[in-house]
Amino acid sequence: MKKHKTHFRDIPSVDAILNHSRLSDKFKLMDYQSAKTVARRSLTRLRESINNNEQVIIEDFLEAYLNSFMEFLREQPLQPVINGTGVILHTNLGRAPISQNSMNAAIAAGLEYSALEVNLSDSTRGGRNEVISTCLSVSTGCERGFIVNNNASATLLALSTMVDNKRNEVIVSRGESVEIGGGFRIPDIIAASGAKIIEVGTTNKTYLSDYSNAITNRTAAILKVHTSNFIVKGFVHTPKLIDIAKMAKTVRLPLIHDIGSGCLVDTRKYGLTKEPMVQDSVTAGVDLTLFSGDKLLGGIQSGLIVGEKSVVSRMESHPLARAFRTDKLTLASTISTIKSYIKGTYEDEIPIWKIVSQSIRTLERRANTICKKSEIGAVIDGSSVLGGGSMPDQTIPTKLIRIDCDEKTQNIQKQLVNSRPCIMPRISDGKVYIDVRTVLETQDDLLINLLIDLLGGK
Known part of the structure; x- marks a missing residue:
């Protein structure tokens, strides 16, 4: 191999790379076919560098x-991350960290065989949905529950189940025809189900009569969507959920309620406004309530469906239910999460509720300890947010660590993000902050050591 300015004619063969004295030991740590693929990829990158007129030494480039x-x-x-952003349900950081019990349940289901679809009482084949249906029924008051891989799937499955050749119209308030994140929009999901969207009302005001006047012999369902990721205030009106449910039952139409965040807790106990609860939707008489498992429920990603037994059972037998069903790890983990609510231990076991319920006194103690031991920054007041498309107008008081050192903000941020584990800070007004509320308490000592190593305690 050449050690001078490179040209395309100097590029070695794949076999030459695999057998090169400086590289062969590393390639031997891989499967042979994988090693050849990696060698080819390295040559592709080398060609790109030469094509860009970069000065490279072949051996050094390939070894690097x-x-x-x-x-x-x-x-x-x-890669694990220490979340110092103050966003509790940070979508880019995986939303809700799950409880230890939920993780243990997933590990047990994954490492061993499990009675996923077996009735142990008589050794006959059973349904994988029975246990979680029982848990959802007890925790929400519904007749039956079901789980799919995410809430978008739940919405698509619900609409696809209700629509047929004769009835293909779905009524939704114009103010609730929203984008739910990642470019996914309610009108697109309705269209994907084969339904035609019928928008009623206006952006800021929708009345019960708007729904009833839009009903025809082609109406398949009424869809109510919780606008969890934005707030419309002022000159607004929307009918009560219980009134829509009564009207829907009068005309024998299913009412589907997509509440998104999936809260089972009265958030007023934490000084927040009341987030719509799954139990409230069930009590109001909604036929199907849909919500995410990895937002305010505090579990792993999933879409949960609760409602009347006859309607949920129709969804379970729909062909798409097979395409959207969850694996045994998600199933076991979610069951464990819901059991924490049934037992009333969610504040002690589910991380997001530990984070939300942590007192300012505790946060101040932790922040002062981190600052004192690392000799970096100062403790100031601040605010955390729920994130993840939940409660966008709500904040929670917190304590921030303002990092004070001679380095430029951009350099500090780069050092923190490139650390292992990564420290993801908050950048505001040209300053670098770490919000202690979203740093898991078990990570405090690790954070202290990383700050000392990275910024030298200055």
Whole structure:
């Protein structure tokens, strides 16, 4: 291999790379076919560098590429992060961290065989949905529950179940025809189900009569969507959910309520406004209530469906239910999460409620300890937010660590983000902050040591 300015004619063959004295030991740590693929990828990158007129030494370039790939193999599949942003349900950081019990349940289901679809009483085949249906029924008051892989799937499955050739219209308030994140929009999901959207009312005002006047012999369902990721205030009106439910039952139409965040707790106990609860939707007489498992429920990603037995059972037998069903790990983990609510232990066991319920006194003690031991920054007042498309107008008092040092903000941020584990800070007004509320208490000592190593205690 050449050690001078490179040209395309200098590029070695795949076999030459695999057998090179500086590289062969690392390639031997891989399956042969994988090693050949990595070698080809390294040559592609080398060609790109030469094409860009970069000055490279072939051996050094290929060795650096291979070392980088070996580091990739050693890394955890998803890098752990210390969340200092103050966003509790940070979508880019995986939303809700799950409880230890939920993790243990998933591990047990994954490492061993499990009675996923077996009735242990008589060894006959059973349904995988029975246990979680019982848990959802007890925790929400519904007749039957069901689980799919996310809430968008739940919405699509619900609409697809209700629509047929004769009835294909779905009524939704114009103010609730929203984008739910990631470019996914309610009108698109309705269209994907084969339904035609019938928008009623206006952006700020929708009345009960708007719904009733839009009903025809082609109406398949009424869809109510909780606008969880934005707030409309002032000159607004929307009918009560119980009144829509009564009207829907009068005309024998299913009412579907997508409440998104999936809260089972009265959030007023934490000084927040009341977030719509799943139990309230069930009590109001809604036929199907849909919500996420990884938002305010505090579990793993899933879509949960609760409602009347006859309607939920129709969804379970729909062909799409097979496409959207969850694996055994998600199922076991979610069951464990819901049991924490049934037992009344969610504040002690589910991380997001530990985070939300943590007192200012505790946060101040933790922040002062981190600052004192790391000799970095000062403790100031601040606010955390729920995030994840939940309660957008609500904040929670917190304590921030303002990092004071001679480095430029951009340099500090880069050092924190590139640390292992990564520290994701909050950047505001040209300053770097760490919100202690979203730092898991078990990570405090690790954070202190990282700050000392990175910023030198200055």
